[in-house]
Amino acid sequence: RIELPEDALALLSILDTAGFEAWAVGGFVRDALLGRACSDIDIACSAMWADTKRVCERAGLRTHETGVAHGTITVICGDSAFEVTTFRSDGQYKDGRHPDSVSFVSSIEEDLARRDFTINAMAWRPDRGLVDPFGGKADIELGVIRAVGDPHQRFAEDALRILRACRFSAELGYAIEPCTYQGMLENKGLLSKISAERVTHELQKLLLGPHAGDALLGCVDALSAVLPELVAMKGFDQQTPYHIFDVLEHTARVVDGVPPYPLARWAALFHDMGKPACFFKDEHGTGHFYGHAAVSVPIARGIMQRLTFSNAFIDRVLALVRRHDDVVPANPKAVKRMLARLGGDTELFAALCDLKRGDARGQSPKFSGPRIALADDLQRTLEEIIAADEAFTVKSLAINGRDVMRLGVAQGPEIGEALAQLLDAVIDGEVANLAPDLEEYVLRNVIGKSFSK
Ligand code: ATP
Ligand code: MG
Structure with a gap:
């Protein structure tokens, strides 16, 4: 064979x-x-x-x-x-x-x-x-991952093998044989000696695996040596009608529910990490989380810095975590405004659609249908905007910072603010994206306003 x-x-x-x-x-x-x-x-x-x-x-x-x-x-x-x-x-x-x-x-x-x-x-x-x-x-x-020889000794020799076992479990969907898993738990403290780069390499392979969700759930007690943040998620009952799983199991389903590329999978892992820290129950016993996305951001940043990701990658993952629960109606204006907030990064917006879809899939089936449909609509609207080549970044405006300065806007942060205001006006359809129209808009609404102040 x-x-x-x-x-x-x-x-x-x-x-x-x-x-x-x-x-x-x-x-x-x-x-x-x-x-x-x-x-x-x-x-x-x-x-x-x-x-x-x-x-x-x-x-x-x-x-x-x-x-x-x-x-x-x-x-x-x-x-x-x-x-x-x-x-x-x-x-x-x-x-x-x-x-x-x-x-x-x-x-x-x-x-x-x-x-x-x-x-x-x-x-x-x-x-x-x-x-x-x-x-x-x-x-x-x-369908079993089993250590060769005495598990305790093999993991004590090289703790990276602990993460390799979790990773193969995620790639192949195999269970880890109980004595092997016991050996992993006994030696997980030794993972602190392994370089961050090698840990990150294995964790990323794990996350990209077709059975990543099962591996996260099955190996959480071993993985907590490198991701202690998982511990608070395990068994954390959300007590809302939208969720039937604890935060960790919901997260595992969201990870499996987004396509296997690093941006989406890491954002899925982090998106609800802030929940346990901002949970409260109302008088009816229903759980609420105010601003959990914002609370997840610093937790995710800390983990990614520890795992030595590049700043550019960290920024993009954090944008997804921060925005995953934002309400974005599937109309061109709202989509362009969100795109402007994402720095015009269309790929990041597509990842946001994937994350929103995956998040909905990880919720109670009673509520997930419309949210999945909304993510699909958002993605379609995005594709239409890209195809139509419409303005959604400051760069795509028909005039630039120098032009704005020439018209009399003071040098400094005012320039950026003026351009952002122009972009909003173009997105809202208040002004056409043509140089003379934009110049007139600046004179009337930007400079005019500051005169009248
Ligand atoms: P993949 O290449 O798909 O990630 P692999 O099993 O080929 O998986 P490699 O890192 O390429 O992994 O290693 C090749 C082989 O070397 C492994 O199949 C295994 O036999 C052995 N090996 C790798 N790393 C270790 C380790 N830390 N301890 C013991 N044996 C190892
Ligand atoms: Mg190999």
């Missing part, structure tokens, strides 16, 4: 002919058994890296010394790059991050024993078939 691409077969055969044993391993074998395409093929080989380099270069292939300390070199064969790693077993991980030493071993079975989960600890080559000493194939059939 497994088929290796030509380039990979050629590389295995070059190493084989030179007297070395080479296998496709890890993610490729897992994904092949799952019938999924795999982007990179890792190769485990009995040769030391210097021998791999010599043999491959003699066959006319280019190589890069990408990780020779751990026995890895990259070989370019045809159009593909392959990481070829010497069979190895990892020594102690004193810092919970890197093996302090690696020792090279002689068999593929020993190499597979250092790998994290049974589904990732299989090897394959065309003439010998599958090597699966830990029952990875059976675990694929069961």
Whole structure:
């Protein structure tokens, strides 16, 4: 059932002919058994890296010394790059991050024993078939993430594996085997030693997974080591007619209810985080949250800064969190005004439609229908505005800051205010977006007003 691409077969055969044993391993074998395409093929080989380099270069292939300390070199064969790693077993991980030493071993079975989960600890080559000493194939059939060897020890060696387990669960929809999950909980404190970049990488893969919602719910006690903000959401009963789930389960459904791209998924994760902090009950026992979107913003900012996202990405996610509950009727004026507030970022507005739709999907089905329809209408209106090339940013106005200054508006913040006022007037249809009309509007309504003050 497994088929290796030509380039990979050629590389295995070059190493084989030179007297070395080479296998496709890890993610490729897992994904092949799952019938999924795999982007990179890792190769485990009995040769030391210097021998791999010599043999491959003699066959006319280019190589890069990408990780020779751990026995890895990259070989370019045809159009593909392959990481070829010497069979190895990892020594102690004193810092919970890197093996302090690696020792090279002689068999593929020993190499597979250092790998994290049974589904990732299989090897394959065309003439010998599958090597699966830990029952990875059976675990694929069961749909289970199971640590190779003693779970406690494996997570203590490298805490990143805790997040990898949650991530594979989100990608594959698999349950984490109970002893494995126990080992994750016992060692989750060690995640503080893992760099923010690596944590973020795994969390993002988790969030983009087709089963992200289930993984958030199922792994919340492990994930709380890197996202302690989830704890207050778990079990927080909203007590409103619109919600039948607690804040965490609602959030999980919203994450699954938006398409899998980072902007929408991160905004979905954060959108209601402020709720527990601004909840109150009225005399009828109904729950209310005043301004929860605004309360979610600083919480989300704190998390994203900790996870070292770029400021540009943080700003866009926060705009979605801040605006997710704003009432925007699906008419061109309202949509353009919201677009102006989003800095004319049409992609961000489309993400807002996705978030509003996902948010509605995560609510009680009794109320979600009209809200889903409204999000669809908003998106259609947006598309019409884009197609008609209408003005919704200060930049698209027929006059600019310099023109406004020439007409007599004082230099400084007044310029920006005048342009914003002009844009509102254009959106409201009070004035056409033509230079003479706008100039007259400035003289009459901007400068005229300040004279009359
Ligand atoms: P994908 O590439 O789809 O994210 P993958 O399983 O290929 O998933 P990689 O990070 O590419 O993940 O790692 C390749 C292989 O190396 C894994 O399948 C696993 O066997 C092993 N591996 C990776 N990271 C670890 C780790 N932290 N501990 C133990 N083994 C690991
Ligand atoms: Mg991989």
